[in-house]
Amino acid sequence: MPPVASPVRIQATDAADQPDRTPQLEDLYRNFERQLLVPLWTEIGDLMPPQPTSKALPHLWRWQDLLPAARQAGQLVPVGRGGERRAIALANPGLGGRPFATPTLWAAIQYLNPQEDAPVHRHTQNAFRFVVEGEGVWTVVNGDPVAMRRGDFLPQAGWNWHGHHNRSDTAMAWIDGLDIPFQHYTEATFFEFGPDEVESREAPERSRSERLWAHPGLRPLTHLKPAPATPLLAYRWEYTDHALSEQLALEAEGEPVTVEPGHAAVRYTNPTTGDDIMPTLRTEFHRLAPHTETAARKEVGSSVFQVFDGSAEVTVGDTTWTVERGDLFVVPSWQPLRLASEEGLDLFRFSDSPVFERLHLDRNHQEGTHA
Amino acid sequence: MPPVASPVRIQATDAADQPDRTPQLEDLYRNFERQLLVPLWTEIGDLMPPQPTSKALPHLWRWQDLLPAARQAGQLVPVGRGGERRAIALANPGLGGRPFATPTLWAAIQYLNPQEDAPVHRHTQNAFRFVVEGEGVWTVVNGDPVAMRRGDFLPQAGWNWHGHHNRSDTAMAWIDGLDIPFQHYTEATFFEFGPDEVESREAPERSRSERLWAHPGLRPLTHLKPAPATPLLAYRWEYTDHALSEQLALEAEGEPVTVEPGHAAVRYTNPTTGDDIMPTLRTEFHRLAPHTETAARKEVGSSVFQVFDGSAEVTVGDTTWTVERGDLFVVPSWQPLRLASEEGLDLFRFSDSPVFERLHLDRNHQEGTHA
Amino acid sequence: MPPVASPVRIQATDAADQPDRTPQLEDLYRNFERQLLVPLWTEIGDLMPPQPTSKALPHLWRWQDLLPAARQAGQLVPVGRGGERRAIALANPGLGGRPFATPTLWAAIQYLNPQEDAPVHRHTQNAFRFVVEGEGVWTVVNGDPVAMRRGDFLPQAGWNWHGHHNRSDTAMAWIDGLDIPFQHYTEATFFEFGPDEVESREAPERSRSERLWAHPGLRPLTHLKPAPATPLLAYRWEYTDHALSEQLALEAEGEPVTVEPGHAAVRYTNPTTGDDIMPTLRTEFHRLAPHTETAARKEVGSSVFQVFDGSAEVTVGDTTWTVERGDLFVVPSWQPLRLASEEGLDLFRFSDSPVFERLHLDRNHQEGTHA
Amino acid sequence: MPPVASPVRIQATDAADQPDRTPQLEDLYRNFERQLLVPLWTEIGDLMPPQPTSKALPHLWRWQDLLPAARQAGQLVPVGRGGERRAIALANPGLGGRPFATPTLWAAIQYLNPQEDAPVHRHTQNAFRFVVEGEGVWTVVNGDPVAMRRGDFLPQAGWNWHGHHNRSDTAMAWIDGLDIPFQHYTEATFFEFGPDEVESREAPERSRSERLWAHPGLRPLTHLKPAPATPLLAYRWEYTDHALSEQLALEAEGEPVTVEPGHAAVRYTNPTTGDDIMPTLRTEFHRLAPHTETAARKEVGSSVFQVFDGSAEVTVGDTTWTVERGDLFVVPSWQPLRLASEEGLDLFRFSDSPVFERLHLDRNHQEGTHA
Incomplete structure (x- = not known):
C-alpha cells in the first residue's frame, strides 16, 4: 500500500465503448485507484491508436x-x-x-x-x-x-x-x-x-x-572484431561531398543510384559492420539537385534535420516551412515528410531508426506505393 | 513560433555548478523559453545521473x-x-x-x-x-x-x-x-x-x-527461415516443470547447471533462433529449492515477477516483502533483487532485457563480483 | 626447382578451342611442365563445366x-x-x-x-x-x-x-x-x-x-551463448516419429506444413541457434505416406540417405533402385532425386549443405519450377 | 554392384594396430572390395592425423x-x-x-x-x-x-x-x-x-x-542490404599504400596498431559487412619496415603470397627462400611461416581462411604463445 495518495485517477464516462456509469462502477474505480490499478478500457484509445499519433510536434x-x-x-x-x-x-x-x-x-x-x-x-x-x-x-x-x-x-x-x-x-x-x-x-x-x-x-x-x-574497404589486421559502434571518429566533408556529387553524376549517366530523380543520399556507417554508426542512432546526408521535389515518406520513429546548404520548402504533415542554412526541424513518428528545392539543398539527418529495426518495429511508407 | 504559451520553464538558482543568477541570465532564460530551448546545465542532474535512478518504484x-x-x-x-x-x-x-x-x-x-x-x-x-x-x-x-x-x-x-x-x-x-x-x-x-x-x-x-x-530440436522443413518471434504459441507447464526438476537433480549429481546452489532457471526461447521469444520481451521461469537464498543482482532494465507457487522473502533495494502464490512485484532498472525461500519458490519473470541487449545498453552486476 | 620429376603433363591436341599444335607449342608446354605451370585453356573443360559434373556416382x-x-x-x-x-x-x-x-x-x-x-x-x-x-x-x-x-x-x-x-x-x-x-x-x-x-x-x-x-523452447539460464554445434546429444525417435505424424495429420486438416502432398520432413537443429546441428553437416528425417511420389529435386552438394522403414523406388539421375530397411544410397551434387513409395517410407538423410550455404555457393532446383 | 572392377584395394599388413593377417582377413578384405567398402582401421593414419599434414608443399x-x-x-x-x-x-x-x-x-x-x-x-x-x-x-x-x-x-x-x-x-x-x-x-x-x-x-x-x-564509411542509401561479396570492384594502391604508411607512423608514435613491431597489415573488406571481400577468399596486404623479422605463425588453411616490392628471406616449415618483386610462394595448411626483411617488404596475400572460419574449423598458432 503506498504511503502517499495514489496517483491513479479513473473517470467513469458516458462515452461509447465504456461500461454503464453506475455507483457500483464508481466504487470499482475507487477500489482500482487505491490498489494502483488502471483498466485498459478507459485508456485503450491513447495506448493503442490505429497508428502512431506522436505527442511530439513538427x-x-x-x-x-x-x-x-x-x-x-x-x-x-x-x-x-x-x-x-x-x-x-x-x-x-x-x-x-x-x-x-x-x-x-x-x-x-x-x-x-x-x-x-x-x-x-x-x-x-x-x-x-x-x-x-x-x-x-x-x-x-x-x-x-x-x-x-x-x-x-x-x-x-x-x-x-x-x-x-x-x-x-x-x-x-x-x-x-x-x-x-x-x-x-x-x-x-x-x-x-x-x-x-x-x-x-x-x-x-x-x-x-x-x-x-579512413581508407575505403581496408581494415587494420589488429582490429578485426565487429565493433558495436564505429571506430572512425570523423567523417570528413570532402568525402561526403564527393560521394553525393558522384551519385548525381552517375544518375546523369543513367545509373539507378539515387533515391529518386535528383535526390542523392549517403548513410554514415560503421566500417566494421557496414551498419549504422551507433546502435541507437542513424545519420545520413541528403542532397537535392536544383528543381527537385521528393515523394512524401513516413516511417516509425522520429528524425531531426539540419540544413547544411541551399534552401527548400519542407512539408511535415500539415506544416510547411521555408528553410535555409543552419535551420533545424523535427519530423515526428509516422508524419509524412516532403522536400522541394529550387536552389538545391544539402541536408543532414539523424534518427532513431536503428532502435526500431533492431526490435522489428520498423515500418515505412512512401506516398503512392503499397509497401 | 508556437501559437500557444511555451511549455518551457527554466529556473535560475544559486545552486553550485550553476551560472550566476543575474538579470541578464534571467533574460537569457526567458529568451530560451520563447524559443523552446532548454540548457543542459540546469537539467544534467536529472538527465545524466551517475547510474540509472528509476522513476518507477519497487x-x-x-x-x-x-x-x-x-x-x-x-x-x-x-x-x-x-x-x-x-x-x-x-x-x-x-x-x-x-x-x-x-x-x-x-x-x-x-x-x-x-x-x-x-x-x-x-x-x-x-x-x-x-x-x-x-x-x-x-x-x-x-x-x-x-x-x-x-x-x-x-x-x-x-x-x-x-x-x-x-x-x-x-x-x-x-x-x-x-x-x-x-x-x-x-x-x-x-x-x-x-x-x-x-x-x-x-x-x-x-x-x-x-x-x-513443440518437438525438441526438430524443425519442419517448410519453416526454415529465422522468425523474429517464436512460432510456438504455448510453452506447457509439464515441460517447464520437468526442465527445472532436472536441473535441480543434475545439480545434486554435481553438474554445474544451476544459476547458483538451489536456483534452477529456464528462459523461454524462439526455436527458430534460440533467442528470446519476442524482440522486446524476455521471459523466464525460476525455481528455488527449499532453504535457498540468491545473491543480490541488478541489471539495466526492469522486470515484473509473478509467484507461481511457494513463498519467499523478496528484497528489492530497500524494500522487503513476503510473497506467495499469484503475487506480482516490480523490480525497476538497476535496483538489486534478492530472494530467500524456506518453503521453496516457483517464480515467473518477464523483462525488457532484449531491448537493451540489442542496443548494446545492457549492464548487470551481482553482489560480491566485479563483473 | 623440384628435386624430382615434375608431376605436370600437358598435351597439345588438335581439339577445337586449342592453340595450333606446333613444335613451339610443344616447347612451351615442356617449359611449363619444368616450371610446375598448367595452362587454363587445356583444363577449363574439367575445371569449369557449365554445371557440377560430379565424380561421385549414384x-x-x-x-x-x-x-x-x-x-x-x-x-x-x-x-x-x-x-x-x-x-x-x-x-x-x-x-x-x-x-x-x-x-x-x-x-x-x-x-x-x-x-x-x-x-x-x-x-x-x-x-x-x-x-x-x-x-x-x-x-x-x-x-x-x-x-x-x-x-x-x-x-x-x-x-x-x-x-x-x-x-x-x-x-x-x-x-x-x-x-x-x-x-x-x-x-x-x-x-x-x-x-x-x-x-x-x-x-x-x-x-x-x-x-x-530436450525441453522444447526452454533454455537453461546457465547456457545462453549460441553454440556452433548442438549441445543436445540425442534426438530420440519418439519425438521424430511424433513430429512427422503430426505433420501428416495437420496436412490432412488442410494445413500447409508438408514439403509436398504426403511428404513430411523435419530437420535436426541446434537449439541454441535454430540452425543445423553442426557447421558442416545437415541431417533430416523424411516420411512419405503410402502412395506418395516426390518431385525431382537437385541441389549443389551431396547427400547420403538411409532407409529407416518401409520401401520405395528411388531414382537418382538415370539410376533407379528399389530400397528397403537399412539400405544406404548416395546422391551426388546436382543429380536429381525422386522418390516413389507405395508402402510408405521413413528415410534418414545427411548432407554437406551447410558448407555451401555458409559460403553462398548453394543452389537448388525443383523439376517444373523456375527457382 | 558396379559393372566394372571395383577401385577399392585393401592391404592386410603386419603393421602394429592392424588385425592379424590371416586368410580369413584376406577373404574379408576381398569381400569389402567387391562391396565398395573400406575399413577405417587401415586408413585412419592418413585420414585422421594428429594435425593437418598437407599434401601441398611449400x-x-x-x-x-x-x-x-x-x-x-x-x-x-x-x-x-x-x-x-x-x-x-x-x-x-x-x-x-x-x-x-x-x-x-x-x-x-x-x-x-x-x-x-x-x-x-x-x-x-x-x-x-x-x-x-x-x-x-x-x-x-x-x-x-x-x-x-x-x-x-x-x-x-x-x-x-x-x-x-x-x-x-x-x-x-x-x-x-x-x-x-x-x-x-x-x-x-x-x-x-x-x-x-x-x-x-x-x-x-x-x-x-x-x-x-570508395568513400570511407559512406554507403549509398539505395544499397543498404548486406551483400555476400564486396560491391567495390577496385581497391586502389594509393589507399593501401597510405593505410600501411599510417600504421607504421602511428606505431612510431606509440600506438598499438601493428601486428608486431615493424609489421603493418590491412585486410581488404566488403564495405557492406566489414567482412572478407568474398565468402571463400581472404586477401591482405602486409608491409615490413626495413630490418623487420616476424614471429613464426601457422594456421589451418593455405595461402599464396606475391611480393609486391622489396625483398625478404621467407621460411615455410623447413624451406627458406630469398624472394623479390613478383615472386609467388605457397604456404600449406598448418605450416609455419616466418619473414625477415633487411630492405623492407610489401607483400600481397590471399588465403582460404573464410572457409574455415565460417565452418568453425579455423585454428592458428604463433610461436612462443599458448593460443
Whole structure:
C-alpha cells in the first residue's frame, strides 16, 4: 500500500465503448485507484491508436535565432565541471517543456568560446557532433584529438571519454545529437567524470582514428572484431561531398543510384559492420539537385534535420516551412515528410531508426506505393 | 513560433555548478523559453545521473486483492469491441498514475466470464499470457485455438490476429504482459480490429502451433527461415516443470547447471533462433529449492515477477516483502533483487532485457563480483 | 626447382578451342611442365563445366550385404587403440577407391561386440550416429553416457571426447556419418587420443545432455551463448516419429506444413541457434505416406540417405533402385532425386549443405519450377 | 554392384594396430572390395592425423621465370571463346600435376597482348586480380570498365559477367586468384558464356563501382542490404599504400596498431559487412619496415603470397627462400611461416581462411604463445 495518495485517477464516462456509469462502477474505480490499478478500457484509445499519433510536434528552429542565443550564453554561462557543456537543447513543443527534440532524440547547439575547454567525461548515451559552420575546436576522444570543421560528422559512441578544446581565437558553435531522451526514459544511463582538461592539446589535421580507419574497404589486421559502434571518429566533408556529387553524376549517366530523380543520399556507417554508426542512432546526408521535389515518406520513429546548404520548402504533415542554412526541424513518428528545392539543398539527418529495426518495429511508407 | 504559451520553464538558482543568477541570465532564460530551448546545465542532474535512478518504484500487488477486483469488474464491465479486453493494469506508483508496471512494461490481470469472448484484434505490441490458476479459455491466434491452463506460458508476438474464448462454465483470470509503455513512448504502435468473435470455437488439447513446433530440436522443413518471434504459441507447464526438476537433480549429481546452489532457471526461447521469444520481451521461469537464498543482482532494465507457487522473502533495494502464490512485484532498472525461500519458490519473470541487449545498453552486476 | 620429376603433363591436341599444335607449342608446354605451370585453356573443360559434373556416382549399398560384412569384421578385427573403431566405410565407385561416400561425406557401418569398448578420442571432424536397429550401446561424450536405440540420432560435434561402450550381450551395428573427406581434402583435421576405456559405465535412460536440453523452447539460464554445434546429444525417435505424424495429420486438416502432398520432413537443429546441428553437416528425417511420389529435386552438394522403414523406388539421375530397411544410397551434387513409395517410407538423410550455404555457393532446383 | 572392377584395394599388413593377417582377413578384405567398402582401421593414419599434414608443399615461383613463360604464350596461344583466358596456373608439386596452388586455391599469371580482349563469361568461382606491374587493361564487370594498375586489387565475386580489354599498345600481365580447386573438389561450379567482346570499350579513370562505393564509411542509401561479396570492384594502391604508411607512423608514435613491431597489415573488406571481400577468399596486404623479422605463425588453411616490392628471406616449415618483386610462394595448411626483411617488404596475400572460419574449423598458432 503506498504511503502517499495514489496517483491513479479513473473517470467513469458516458462515452461509447465504456461500461454503464453506475455507483457500483464508481466504487470499482475507487477500489482500482487505491490498489494502483488502471483498466485498459478507459485508456485503450491513447495506448493503442490505429497508428502512431506522436505527442511530439513538427517544429522548426532557425539558425538565425539559435546562434545569437548560444552566443549570449557564451557571455553569461561558464563551461566547467558540473554543467559540463554549454549546450542548449531543442524542446519539442509537444513534450511538456522537456529538452527533447523528439521522444527519443536530443538535439542541441553547443558553443565554445576562444581557447575554452569543455571538461572530460563519459556516458552511456550515444552522441555525435555535426558542424554547420566554423572550425578551431578539437574533440579529444580517449586522448585522440579530432578536428571539427564545416561539414564534418563526428560520431561519439557511448562510454568513451571525451572533452572539447577550442584552440582558436574565435568562438565555435555546432550541433550535438544524442539518444538522451531514449536512455532517460528507459533508465539505462551511466555517467562518469574525467579530468577537467582534455588530455591532449595537440591539433593535428587528422586524428589517429582517421589515420587508422579512413581508407575505403581496408581494415587494420589488429582490429578485426565487429565493433558495436564505429571506430572512425570523423567523417570528413570532402568525402561526403564527393560521394553525393558522384551519385548525381552517375544518375546523369543513367545509373539507378539515387533515391529518386535528383535526390542523392549517403548513410554514415560503421566500417566494421557496414551498419549504422551507433546502435541507437542513424545519420545520413541528403542532397537535392536544383528543381527537385521528393515523394512524401513516413516511417516509425522520429528524425531531426539540419540544413547544411541551399534552401527548400519542407512539408511535415500539415506544416510547411521555408528553410535555409543552419535551420533545424523535427519530423515526428509516422508524419509524412516532403522536400522541394529550387536552389538545391544539402541536408543532414539523424534518427532513431536503428532502435526500431533492431526490435522489428520498423515500418515505412512512401506516398503512392503499397509497401 | 508556437501559437500557444511555451511549455518551457527554466529556473535560475544559486545552486553550485550553476551560472550566476543575474538579470541578464534571467533574460537569457526567458529568451530560451520563447524559443523552446532548454540548457543542459540546469537539467544534467536529472538527465545524466551517475547510474540509472528509476522513476518507477519497487511495488507489490497481492493476488488476494487483484483477483476480487477483477471478479468485480467481471460483474460490472462487459467485454466487447472498443474496450476490447477486461484487463486491469498495474500502475507503478512512481509513474504518475499511468497503467505502466515499469517505464517499458505492461502487466495486467485479464478476466473472462463463462462462455464469454474477447473480440479479435491485432497490434504491434508484443504480448504474452501466463496462467497462475484455472483453465477453460482458448486463445485463438490466426485461427489456431490454444488452450490456457495453469503454468502455461503463451507468447503472442506483435501483429498476429487474436481473440479469447471461454469455453467453460467457470470464469478465468490470467496475467497479460506487453511492451505497451515502450511502444507508446517511442510511438511505434499500430492497431487493427478483427471479427467480434473468434474464428474457431474448437477446443483442442494442443494447438496446431504446438503440433508443428513443440518437438525438441526438430524443425519442419517448410519453416526454415529465422522468425523474429517464436512460432510456438504455448510453452506447457509439464515441460517447464520437468526442465527445472532436472536441473535441480543434475545439480545434486554435481553438474554445474544451476544459476547458483538451489536456483534452477529456464528462459523461454524462439526455436527458430534460440533467442528470446519476442524482440522486446524476455521471459523466464525460476525455481528455488527449499532453504535457498540468491545473491543480490541488478541489471539495466526492469522486470515484473509473478509467484507461481511457494513463498519467499523478496528484497528489492530497500524494500522487503513476503510473497506467495499469484503475487506480482516490480523490480525497476538497476535496483538489486534478492530472494530467500524456506518453503521453496516457483517464480515467473518477464523483462525488457532484449531491448537493451540489442542496443548494446545492457549492464548487470551481482553482489560480491566485479563483473 | 623440384628435386624430382615434375608431376605436370600437358598435351597439345588438335581439339577445337586449342592453340595450333606446333613444335613451339610443344616447347612451351615442356617449359611449363619444368616450371610446375598448367595452362587454363587445356583444363577449363574439367575445371569449369557449365554445371557440377560430379565424380561421385549414384550408388546403393544394401543393408543385407553390409550387416554380414560388419558381423564378419566383428569376428576377425579387434577394436582398440590405433584402429580406434570397427567402422567400415562406403567407397563411392567414382572416387578411386577412397573411403568416401561423396567428395565431402563419410558414411560407415560401425559394429561393436557384446561388452566391447571403443576407446576414447577426439577429432575436429564433425560426426553423428544414426541407429537403424538394435540397442545396448552407450556413447560416452565428455563423460556423459548416451543410450543408442533404434531411430535415435546422436550428433557428435568436432573436438569432443567420446568412446562407445556395449553394455549388452548382443552385438550392435549403427551408421556413422562424418565430414572426414571434406576436412581431409581441405587439410583441417586434428586428432587426439583419450583413455582406452570410457570414463563412465553407467547406462542411464537419458543422458545429462538430454535432461538439460530436450525441453522444447526452454533454455537453461546457465547456457545462453549460441553454440556452433548442438549441445543436445540425442534426438530420440519418439519425438521424430511424433513430429512427422503430426505433420501428416495437420496436412490432412488442410494445413500447409508438408514439403509436398504426403511428404513430411523435419530437420535436426541446434537449439541454441535454430540452425543445423553442426557447421558442416545437415541431417533430416523424411516420411512419405503410402502412395506418395516426390518431385525431382537437385541441389549443389551431396547427400547420403538411409532407409529407416518401409520401401520405395528411388531414382537418382538415370539410376533407379528399389530400397528397403537399412539400405544406404548416395546422391551426388546436382543429380536429381525422386522418390516413389507405395508402402510408405521413413528415410534418414545427411548432407554437406551447410558448407555451401555458409559460403553462398548453394543452389537448388525443383523439376517444373523456375527457382 | 558396379559393372566394372571395383577401385577399392585393401592391404592386410603386419603393421602394429592392424588385425592379424590371416586368410580369413584376406577373404574379408576381398569381400569389402567387391562391396565398395573400406575399413577405417587401415586408413585412419592418413585420414585422421594428429594435425593437418598437407599434401601441398611449400613452393616458390619466380617472377623472372613466370613472365617470360607468359610472354611466350602470348605469341603462341590466342585468347578466345573456349579457352577463355591466357592464364597459366601454378601447379603445386604435391598435388599430382593439377593446376592447384593449394588444395583450395588457384593462382595464375594472366597475359593480354596489346588491344586484345578476353571474352565475357561468368562462373560461380570467386576471383580477383592483383597487379604487380603494368597498366592499360580494363576489366569490364557487368558493363562497368575497371582500370587495372600496379598495386590495385580487383575483386570479382562469383556469378558476375566479366571480360578483359587491353586498351594499350603494350602487353600486360597480372595475377588471378580463385577458389577453383575448392569448388572443383566440392562440385559446386556453374559457368556461362557471355558475349565474345566486352560490353564497353570506355576507359575511365575510376569505375562506376568506385564512384559509388570508395568513400570511407559512406554507403549509398539505395544499397543498404548486406551483400555476400564486396560491391567495390577496385581497391586502389594509393589507399593501401597510405593505410600501411599510417600504421607504421602511428606505431612510431606509440600506438598499438601493428601486428608486431615493424609489421603493418590491412585486410581488404566488403564495405557492406566489414567482412572478407568474398565468402571463400581472404586477401591482405602486409608491409615490413626495413630490418623487420616476424614471429613464426601457422594456421589451418593455405595461402599464396606475391611480393609486391622489396625483398625478404621467407621460411615455410623447413624451406627458406630469398624472394623479390613478383615472386609467388605457397604456404600449406598448418605450416609455419616466418619473414625477415633487411630492405623492407610489401607483400600481397590471399588465403582460404573464410572457409574455415565460417565452418568453425579455423585454428592458428604463433610461436612462443599458448593460443
